[in-house]
Amino acid sequence: MTAGCTIRRASPPLHLAFLAVCGACHAAPAGAAELLSEDWQFNLTPYLWALSIEGDVTVKGVEASPSVSFNDILDNLNYAIMLEGDARKERIGLFANVIYADLGDSGTVGPGPGLSIKADAKMTIAGAGAYYRLGPWNLDREAGASGPRLVVDPYAGIRYTYMDTDLGFRRIERDVGADKHWVDPIIGVRTLWELTPRWNVNVLGDIGGFGISGASDLSWQAVGLVGYRFGLFGSDDANLVAGYRALSQDYKDGNGRDAFKWDMILHGPVLGLAIAF
Template sequence: MTLSHAKACGFTLSIILGLGSAAAQAADLPPPAAPVAPVMTSAWTYRFTPYGWLISLNGNQTVKGRTARVDASFIDILDASLGDGGTLFALMADIEARNGRFSLLGNFAGLKVSVDRGGVRTRSATPDIAGAIGASGDAKTSMAILEAGATYEVARFGSVAFDILAGARYWNQRAELSFDAGATVDIGDLSFRRNVAIARSGSVDWIDGFAGARVRIGLAPGQEFVVRGDVGGGGSNFSWQGIAAYSFDFAEKNGITYSGVIGYRALYADYAQGEGRRRYAFDMLMHGPVVGLSLRF
């Protein structure tokens, strides 16, 4: 074998050995990592707030053409409700689902309100009902108020946000007025219990549309002050609502932030239907402090 042939064979052997070594090293390398799927997160956040409304009433309630003027504080209503074996409220809750500037609102209030003769100031009847109305008597109203709507943030300046809002409010009521039967002349269309004549309305319901605005103010981390107002009508002649509330975070667990809520709510409706003995009317301002617990997630 010539010298040139030997060099060529050595060069070839070196290439083979090098390729084998590279292949062995490649075999020892870990396999390439599998592509990681992107984590999908929802842009929606939710807030659920059960609350109590310490309600007072000021206005007129008309059932079967008989009208009672009601001026009762929360203490008056509480005494009358508990004394009658009833409850002041059954269930109240507020919910909001937010995605960026847009949010959906929902609110439910179920109330059973009793006002005794101390909170019923005057009583009267429509002109076509003869006779006088007895001086004594109570007023009772059971109602459910269901609200649904949406808001949109139109402006923000630092920690202050301005929203516009619109929606609808559904009302369902059953009312009862009682009078001293001995002093009531025309009571042929009423029910009786002992010496008391009772006017019962049956179920009455209506829907109001509403529109308004809301201001949200971040006072400090975990603290917010909210003021809301709206006006409406449709089923009723006119309605309005005003709410002011302060919330403060106090705990966080398992992705849920817990906040206390204190504030004040006022809701007014002027609704009427029918004439004479068939007339039903609810011209009432309901207002009082609000206390609740908010869960945000």
């Protein structure tokens, strides 16, 4: 394989699983038991995103259309850190999150002994922003505040992506690598449905990029989570959430042999634990 070749979706080599990093960004903070409070409320959420990935990527003329499952990603994952936090007082809230993944693999391409390749990738996606809480609205007038309630959190912020990739071709003694980073402005809305004191639902979506000053042409995210609140260190201070998340990024930089393209959709089930304090 030489620069300018295209690796087709029908048989993506396993070494390209490094592209299936465990990315994401703002999944919006899990709701605390008090929808509005005069005191500061904090949530810290470690989580796992069992993602799959598909789309198109170009690194210095080397093009690929990977379609990689979570099992392929897990086989090539050295380690990943996924964490997000939230702070809110009354209607004003702030959020921040970070995901770091380190992946590596080696393999061969072509018949016979083929071409030996070593692939490594490190990726960080971080987000931060603010939201304003609207509501709560009682969904059952007869039950009032003791019944199901709804709040809506419009939010705005940024999503930062850093990617460091390297492909080493041993037979031809050539390396192809890219070190890219970009920042996407994002706007979105989250809805939090408190169905019972224990059960809750989060649904959110955002869009960003817009091709502004080196950002993605377009980025979007959609998340749906079902939560169950219980006591871990105190009374109802933990919310176990499970659901599905999808994140799309369409970023391009440069032309010709120096072109870099990341047009990918990352999606899969999510499991997390929000701890309030």
